[in-house]
Amino acid sequence: xxxxxxxxxxxxxxxxxxxxxxxxxxxxxxxxxxxxxxxxxxxxxxxxxxxxxxxxxxxxxxxxxxxxxxxxxxxxxxxxxxxxxxxxxxxxxxxxxxxxxxxxxxxxxxxxxxxxxxxxxxxxxxxxxxxxxxxxxxxxxxxxxxxxxxxxxxxxxxxxxxxxxxxxxxxxxxxxxxxxxxxxxxxxxxxxxxxxxxxxxxxxxxxxxxxxxxxxxxxxxxxxxxxxxxxxxxxxxxxxxxxxxxxxxxxxxxxxxxxxxxxxxxxxxxxxxxxxxxxxxxxxxxxxxxxxxxxxxxxxxxxxxxxxxxxxxxxxxxxxxxxxxxxxxxxxxxxxxxxxxxxxxxxxxxxxxxxxxxxxxxxxxxxxxxxxxxxxxxxxxxxxxxxxxxxxxxxxxxxxxxxxxxxxxxxxxxxxxxxxxxxxxxxxxxxxxxxxxxxxxxxxxxxxxxxxxxxxxxxxxxxxxxxxxxxxxxxxxxxxxxxxxxxxxxxxxxxxxxxxxxxxxxxxxxxxxxxxxxxxxxxxxxxxxxxxxxxxxxxxxxxxxxxxxxxxxxxxxxxxxxxxxxxxxxxxxxxxxxxxxxxxxxxxxxxxxxxxxxxxxxxxxxxxxxxxxxxxxxxxxxxxxxxxxxxxxxxxxxxxxxxxxxxxxxxxxxxxxxxxxxxxxxxxxxxxxxxxxxxxxxxxxxxxxxxxxxxxxxxxxxxxxxxxxxxxxxxxxxxxxxxxxxxxxxxxxxxxxxxxxxxxxxxxxxxxxxxxxxxxxxxxxxxxxxxxxxxxxxxxxxxxxxxxxxxxxxxxxxxxxxxxxxxxxxxxxxxxxxxxxxxxxxxxxxxxxxxxxxxxxxxxxxxxxxxxxxxxxxxxxxxxxxxxxxxxxxxxxxxxxxxxxxx
RNA sequence: GGGCGGCUAGCUCAGCUGGUCAGAGCGUCUGGUUUACACCCAGAAGGUCGGGGGUUCGAACCCCUCGCCGCCCACCA
Numbered sequence: 001x002x003x004x005x006x007x008x009x010x011x012x013x014x015x016x017x018x019x020x021x022x023x024x025x026x027x028x029x030x031x032x033x034x035x036x037x038x039x040x041x042x043x044x045x046x047x048x049x050x051x052x053x054x055x056x057x058x059x060x061x062x063x064x065x066x067x068x069x070x071x072x073x074x075x076x077x078x079x080x081x082x083x084x085x086x087x088x089x090x091x092x093x094x095x096x097x098x099x100x101x102x103x104x105x106x107x108x109x110x111x112x113x114x115x116x117x118x119x120x121x122x123x124x125x126x127x128x129x130x131x132x133x134x135x136x137x138x139x140x141x142x143x144x145x146x147x148x149x150x151x152x153x154x155x156x157x158x159x160x161x162x163x164x165x166x167x168x169x170x171x172x173x174x175x176x177x178x179x180x181x182x183x184x185x186x187x188x189x190x191x192x193x194x195x196x197x198x199x200x201x202x203x204x205x206x207x208x209x210x211x212x213x214x215x216x217x218x219x220x221x222x223x224x225x226x227x228x229x230x231x232x233x234x235x236x237x238x239x240x241x242x243x244x245x246x247x248x249x250x251x252x253x254x255x256x257x258x259x260x261x262x263x264x265x266x267x268x269x270x271x272x273x274x275x276x277x278x279x280x281x282x283x284x285x286x287x288x289x290x291x292x293x294x295x296x297x298x299x300x301x302x303x304x305x306x307x308x309x310x311x312x313x314x315x316x317x318x319x320x321x322x323x324x325x326x327x328x329x330x331x332x333x334x335x336x337x338x339x340x341x342x343x344x345x346x347x348x349x350x351x352x353x354x355x356x357x358x359x360x361x362x363x364x365x366x367x368x369x370x371x372x373x374x375x376x377x378x379x380x381x382x383x384x385x386x387x388x389x390x391x392x393x394x395x396x397x398x399x400x401x402x403x404x405x406x407x408x409x410x411x412x413x414x415x416x417x418x419x420x421x422x423x424x425x426x427x428x429x430x431x432x433x434x435x436x437x438x439x440x441x442x443x444x445x446x447x448x449x450x451x452x453x454x455x456x457x458x459x460x461x462x463x464x465x466x467x468x469x470x471x472x473x474x475x476x477x478x479x480x481x482x483x484x485x486x487x488x489x490x491x492x493x494x495x496x497x498x499x500x501x502x503x504x505x506x507x508x509x510x511x512x513x514x515x516x517x518x519x520x521x522x523x524x525x526x527x528x529x530x531x532x533x534x535x536x537x538x539x540x541x542x543x544x545x546x547x548x549x550x551x552x553x554x555x556x557x558x559x560x561x562x563x564x565x566x567x568x569x570x571x572x573x574x575x576x577x578x579x580x581x582x583x584x585x586x587x588x589x590x591x592x593x594x595x596x597x598x599x600x601x602x603x604x605x606x607x608x609x610x611x612x613x614x615x616x617x618x619x620x621x622x623x624x625x626x627x628x629x630x631x632x633x634x635x636x637x638x639x640x641x642x643x644x645x646x647x648x649x650x651x652x653x654x655x656x657x658x659x660x661x662x663x664x665x666x667x668x669x670x671x672x673x674x675x676x677x678x679x680x681x682x683x684x685x686x687x688x689x690x691x692x693x694x695x696x697x698x699x700x701x702x703x704x705x706x707x708x709x710x711x712x713x714x715x716x717x718x719x720x721x722x723x724x725x726x727x728x729x730x731x732x733x734x735x736x737x738x739x740x741x742x743x744x745x746x747x748x749x750x751x752x753x754x755x756x757x758x759x760x761x762x763x764x765x766x767x768x769x770x771x772x773x774x775x776x777x778x779x780x781x782x783x784x785x786x787x788x789x790x791x792x793x794x795x796x797x798x799x800x801x802x803x804x805x806x807x808x809x810x811x812x813x814x815x816x817x818x819x820x821x822x823x824x825x826x827x828x829x830x831x832x833x834x835x836x837x838x839x840x841x842x843x844x845x846x847x848x849x850x851x852x853x854x855x856x857x858x859x860x861x862x863x864x865x866x867x868x869x870x871x872x873x874x875x876x877x878x879x880x881x882x883x884x885x886x887x
Numbered sequence: 888g889g890g891c892g893g894c895u896a897g898c899u900c901a902g903c904u905g906g907u908c909a910g911a912g913c914g915u916c917u918g919g920u921u922u923a924c925a926c927c928c929a930g931a932a933g934g935u936c937g938g939g940g941g942u943u944c945g946a947a948c949c950c951c952u953c954g955c956c957g958c959c960c961a962c963c964a
Contacts, residue, residue, distance in 0.1 A: 005926070191963080198964070216964040268964035281962040341963050356963095388891065392959070395890070399960090492959085522958085530957095559912095560900085565892055565958070568899065572913065579926040590923035636901075640911080655923080 002589040002702055005582050008549030011698050016131055019697075024715050026138045027073035027481075036067035037075040037481035039465050040137065041489040041497070042145065044083035045119055046090045049129035051523040051531065051569055052490055054541035058557040059520060059635060060488045061135045065690035066630045067485075068136070069719040075481050077468050078137035080126060082119075082146040084457040085180065085348065088411040091115045108410050115411050129542060134550045134693050136715070141477075143468045145460040146413070153467035154413045154460050155429045157508060162427040166365045167405070169417075169425065173283050174404050176357030177346050178301035182408035183361050185456060186401060187496055189354050190347035193340055200269060200334035201327055203229060203246040206254055213238070213246060213257065214334045216268030218341050219278075220327070221319040223248070224307040225296040226255055228274040230285055233259040235270050249332045250323065251308060258289045277358045295358050316355070362406040362415060362453070366503070370397040373502035382502065382512045385633060386563040389491060389519050396495050403500075405456045412454030420446050462500035465513035484514045486633070491519040491565060518633045521560075521567040544574050551692035552578035558691050559639035580643060581695045584684065587651050588699045591681050594662045597707030598678035605726055609669055611661065612676040613731035615654040618645065619680050623722035626687045642691065646684050654680065657735070678703075683720045 019025065027035070038060050043053060060076060068074035091114055092103050103111045130137065143150060161167040174183040199220050202212040215229055226248055231238035238257070245254045262285050263272050276286025277293040286293060298304045303311045303319045310326075311319050327333045344354040374397045376382050377390060384390045406415060417427045418434035420442060426434040431450070438446050460467070465487075469478040483505070489498065498517055505513030524530055525537045544553045555577040560567040604616045622645040629637035654677070661673045681703070689696040693715065700714035710717075 002923090004924080191961080194963095196963085200964090218963060262962085264964080270964090272964050279962080281964095284962085339964095342961090343963060392891070395960075495960095524957095562901080564900095570899070570913090573899075575926080576913065579924095582926045583924065586924035586927085588923080593923065640901075643912085651924085652928090 002585065002592055002699075004586075004589075006549070006585045006695050006698065008551065008694060009546075012132070012134070012550055012694050015694055015697050016134065019136065019713070019715055020131075020139065022713065024068075024713065025076070025136045026140055027068075027075040028071075030073065033071060033073040035075070035480050035485075036064070036072040037077065037484040038064060038486055038488065039077045039468055039484055040079060041487075041493070042079045042081040042143075042461065042464065043126045043130075044086050045080045045123040045126065045144070046083055046086050047126045049126060049133070049541055051539055051541050053126075053130075054133060054553060055523055055557045055561070055567075056488050056490060056520045057130055057133055057135050058554045059518070059561060059633075061133070061693075062554075062558060062635070062638070062690040063486065063488070063630070063633075064136055065693060065715065066719070068715065069686065069689065069717060071718065073480070075141070075477075076135070076137045077141050077143070077481075078127065078130065078135070078139060079143035079145070079464075079468060080123065081457060081461060082144065082412060084407060084409050084412040084454060085182075085184075087115060087119075088409055089180075091118050091411075094118065103410070111410055132542065132545055132550060134554065136693070141468070145457070145464075149470070150460060150463070150467045151413055152429075153463050153471055154455065155416045156472050157463055157504065158416055158455070158459075159427055159429050160508075161364065166368055167427075168363055168365070169360060170363050170402075171358065171360045173277070173280055173356040174359055174361055175344065176299075176301070176355045176359070177352060178297075178299070178355055179352045180346075180409070181299045183357075183359060183404050183406060184346065184354070185404050185458075188347050189344045190350060191342040192345050192350065194343045196339050196341045196343070197336050198268070198339035198341075199324060199336045201249070201273075202332045202334050203248060203273075204332075205241060205257075206245040206247050208244065212332075213241060213271050214269045215271050215273040217273055218339060219320065220323045221303070221311075221316050222275045222278045222296065223273055223323060224251060224303070224311065224319075225275045225277050225294040226273045227276055227286065227291040227294055228255050228289060229257045229271055230260040230263040230274050231257060231271050232261060232263045232265045235263070235265045237265075238271060249327055249330055256289075256291075258285070258291075260285050260288060278356050280356055283356070293358060297355060297357060299357075301355050301357075361404050362417075362455075364403040364405055364459075366400045366403040369503035369507055370400045370499075372506040373397055373499060376502060376506060376512045382514060382517060384517045384519065386519065386565075389494060389517075393494060393499060397499055403456075405459050406451075406453040407456055408452070409454050412457060413460055415451040415453050415455060417451040418448035419451065420448060425451075458496050458500060461497055462504040463508075465501055465505055466509050471508070482509060483512050486516040486518060487514040488518045488520060490522065492522065494519060516633070521562075521565050524566055524568050525570075539569055539571075544571070547571075548574050548578040549581065549694065551581050551695045554693075555580065555639060555691050558635045559643075561635035580647060581692060583651060584646055584688070585695065585699065587646070587655060587684075588681060588703060590655060591677055592703060592706070594658075594674065594677075595706070596674045596678040596681065598682050598703070599675050600708060600711075602675045602679055604676060604679055605723070607672055607676055609661070609672055610731050610735065611654070611657045612672055613728040614735040615650070615676065615680055617727045617729070617732050618649050618654075619683050620722045620724075620726045622649075623683065623687065623720050627719070627722065630690070638691065642688055646688065650680060650684060653735075678707075685714060686717055686720050689714050689717075 027033075027037075040060065041056065043049075047053070064074050064076040088103075091111075095102065095114065100106075106114070127139075127142070158167060175186065175189050176182075177184050196218050198216050198218055200214050200216045201220070201223065202214050204210075204212045213229055213231075217223065229246055231242065233242075241257050242259045244257050246257060247253070248255050257271075258274070262281060263270065274282045274285050274291065275294075276282045276291050277295040278297070283293075285291070294306050296303055296306050297316065301316045303314045303316070305312055307319075311322060314322060324333065324336075346352045346354055374394060377384060377393060384393060416429060416434075417425045418431065418438070419425055420438050424438075424441065426437045426441070426448065428434040428437055431448070434448055435445070438448055463471070465484055466478060466482055469475060469482055471478055487498065487501075498519075501513045505511065522530070523539075525539060529537055531538045541553060552574050556569065556574045559577065560569065560573070604619075607613050607616055622641055625641040626638055629635070629641060658673050658677055661669050664670065682700075685696040685700050689700075697714045700710060700717070704710045
């Protein structure tokens, strides 16, 4: 006998271990099986499972398990990302906390070794947590972005793109992180609106006594690097000044006034200071006018030696104050206002101001790679869902900028470039190859120095779909599983990752990396707030698993995933789905108590009893519904269909309707109902397994204690078929009628739950008021469905309604239950309502506009509805007549 | 500045290409010691589908407009 409730805590670890050790997570080797593959969005090794992971890995697991049960060679390939900046910072912080010497003191080699040590000790947390969630990843294929294999792929890609001219070195402005002292990509910058000031400075025009031009700025310290002032060519105010020079205060440098359309007469004063080395726009202006670039910052964003001695070594914000004060003292400060401005911060800490900074970096020609990536989505080789993300994807790729891929970090893939004594770069996959190339180039062996930088973490991530499958080797996995079937990831990395995988996959494999991209929503808290440690509203999925079990959390994740970009997670909802699991558990318990044992030889198609033919129909419909929803990634529909069927159909109705049969003494009927019920329960377990793997697997096992043993674990049990022939419309109509009757009335079920010996008469009038007439018209059907023939009816007193059950005319006392007049009034009212329905529909059907405009099936529906309404009306009228005859 | 979402019962959300679409879950209230389940069962209340206008025989669903809320992108005068 099953316990009263499911105990996730003891079952989950046991089952997971059983699955994993059975090797069932690996795709079957059977070459005939259709491949299905997903590569995991590799979580950072430093990470721990957050709700976003819980959501997106649940969805991946649901699909993987579904396809596995369908007999496909289902591969879910797991792995982790070395996460350059994040990991390096974690280890640095840890070193500092332990009082060890810092990164720079210990040197590159020692530091990297430390990081590897750290990875070995602490890097496994996230994959253990994925297991707790129930993720059926093939751990034998687990990869890490810094694996030797993946590193080889990275080098090959880098070298190939370089040879193709798609990777190049360039000196231009980058987003510079002054604290980490590394370049970061555009995407790693977050613009935040902050309160600031707008200062106006007067720059004296040289040779024009007393005349000056007023420029506005939010970053006064950069004025020390100004190399021009720009005005709009058509700006009448300044036309005369174009070509003149101004004397830059504090520096005494002479800089020109140039005409450039970039200067917006509407903004500020219409004259804008140009600092080509510290502003992306100014950089462009500088290029157009051939202006010198004066870098005034050190890598830590302190003032360097290009500025007058008084400012050297000052932090940029300190320098800002000093510059303003000094200009004010000189009388060059024209004014200052409060100003809201967008300031770039680093998106991780959101506290470090990013500076445009002039450096040499490696770039990918993203615009060229973007073209095939655009085309692939445009022509549907890859489908992005929800569809509305496609526009976002197109927009970004169409306006893409060169991708800065070098980082001044130590943890990551070192750039495979070696420099000769004259600075010439040899880009090769190995140092040996670089040396060889240098020998050819120089005509003799020369000492080479490898580039100090590493690659942006996203560079290796971009190769993930094929590098993890063995590329550049021509591996069997690569041939079999690329392109992958679907990618499930969070929408916020569509640029960082999805778009770049598309670019790299198409370029190196000549084929899209995935057929479908499903972008899951951002998980908010129950109040719709973004979760953040600062706000303290972070929901910990592991804590939810502890409290309600992994299955409940998983079901919740599936249920909240629709077409929207945001979903809210509430404990209450998880609790509700835990209850759902318990409901099924108890249904199974009921089945077990009633000896409902599944039988492989049972043919559901041969069922005779109405109630059994009915539940078979409902089951088949549900199988079709769930299957279709899974195929379409309509996860909310999957959850809704399962919930409704298992709770509201199977438990609420089938088990209730089966009770009288199971408690009766028609042995044939009992036997059929038992085996059918067991069959339906098995189907429930199978359909629910992808979403709630633990509970279902446990029941699958426990239910086989009696009866035949299972031939396999549920995880690899065949997905149920849905033969249309098993849908029995007649049975469905009959039982629908009963359900409708019961639902409209009080509670037949309450009566049926009483042991047969103690049962009072069936309170028909209580069953249905409005539908009593219909009920009467179908009494025989109902009787056979519910097997109420076993009930003992009290003898009919005078003035009772005749009631036919299994050929015997019984009678129900009327006076006791029915107010005849009220009943007649109800019937008349119902008839009246039907009449107006019929009238309305008739009008519609007579309307030529409707007939010509509405779709044919809608017209057909209306016709059917009309016929039904008329039939119902006839029935009601018959019933009314009968009642009138009694009166 | 550009783009994208959302605004449907107290709360969270379903409502497919216009024609039983005004729904579900939770919450609330009422009633249940029904031997699978109180993590349960039965029932009730509650919404002019953000406002306004339009198209249509018919609109929560299409168009226009306004209003909030949120997100993403954008060269920080």
